[in-house]
Amino acid sequence: MAALQRLADSQTAGEQGPVAVAYSGGADSTALLLAAWRLWPQRVCALHVNHNLQPAAADFERHVRRVCADWGIPLRVRQVRPTPAARDSLEAVAREARYAALASLAREAGASTVWLAHHRQDQVETLLLALTRGAGLPGLAGMPRHMRRHGIGFLRPWLDVDGAALRAWLDAHGVSYVDDPSNQDQRHTRNRIRHRLLPVLQESFPAFAQTFARSARHAAQAQALLEEMAQADLQAIGQPPNIRRLQALSEPRQANVLRLWLRQAGARQASEAQLQQVLRQIAACRTRGHRIHLRVGQGYLWRQGEVLLYKPDEGAAGPNL
The missing domain is CATH 3.40.50.620 (HUPs)
Structure with missing residues (x-):
């Protein structure tokens, strides 16, 4: 066989x-x-x-x-x-x-x-x-x-x-x-x-x-490239992510690196709508007084000074986004 x-x-x-x-x-x-x-x-x-x-x-x-x-x-x-x-x-x-x-x-x-x-x-x-x-x-x-x-x-x-x-x-x-x-x-x-x-x-x-399995392999290769880019971008923007450095990236790259960071931070069950709201808040964050405090998955994302922070609900850390 x-x-x-x-x-x-x-x-x-x-x-x-x-x-x-x-x-x-x-x-x-x-x-x-x-x-x-x-x-x-x-x-x-x-x-x-x-x-x-x-x-x-x-x-x-x-x-x-x-x-x-x-x-x-x-x-x-x-x-x-x-x-x-x-x-x-x-x-x-x-x-x-x-x-x-x-x-x-x-x-x-x-x-x-x-x-x-x-x-x-x-x-x-x-x-x-x-x-x-x-x-x-x-x-x-x-x-x-x-x-x-x-x-x-x-x-x-x-x-x-x-x-x-x-x-x-x-x-x-x-x-x-x-x-x-x-x-x-x-x-x-x-x-x-x-x-x-x-x-x-x-x-x-x-x-x-x-043919379906071949398409899955192509998607896996593309995802591997996105992971490599996200790793490089995360190193460039820092951990926790610096908002100004995030804003220097294109929106697709912002979304890509945020998915990786949130996953590493313990986020789970975050929706596409929640991620889009995060991106809108990052784009609008142009003043020191701009407040960011959002529910993302089973936890909260917020602004502290020039960076973003994330904390999962107690006991919520688990499977990936």
Whole structure:
């Protein structure tokens, strides 16, 4: 299978430490775990996070334990119970808890990277979901191949691999996996995209998965350039940002560097409308007496002398803009 070669060619494969695979028991992570085990049988370990969010979670954990015992793969399991605060989505809190748990398990296993099984169709769903939310380039870039959270690297080696081919490979080899019943719940936007929209796209544009994924890669490259520019501009305007130096930049560059600064300052859930209001206040700030005090995300931005300051609400620091 071509996916095996992609694993063999990955940067992580060149390392000599443990190969830690996030293993839910579903088809995608089962294929990744089995492929990695075939390539590096002495180095692979499985990491399983039980969110306790549905009755089937205990069955998933039992299945994972049984499969790893049958294959002789070391397994580490972590129980988490996500508890979202007001205005937080359970999905987002559960996702953050999962990454934190996977990072902790990887450190315990002596691994520097966790492998994730997201594939081409997952990337397309992420891109379409971002479009429904009016996302900017960070959203349109989809899921990154490499990222770092909680001091651990995360790698998605199969973003260019067809998910249907992975499932067919498992079925052809008689490998068992579990189907998450929540994936059929079309109250969730992602599931509606998967079950209603993708079949129509497949019928009308058979190559849509490849072309959409390519567009996401282009967006990711553009976003990387914007990040580099923002880093350079932030160094030039200072931290906290000097208002006069900000005003010397074009408005798009102001918005770009402010997104980076706000993200680093702990802002979350800041809207496009709030950012535009900040830009208007910066443009109007021409006198010493001009006051700036704005609600931005879950916190406040204000002027103090010649600079801008930001403070998130207590306990609000978290995921990025």
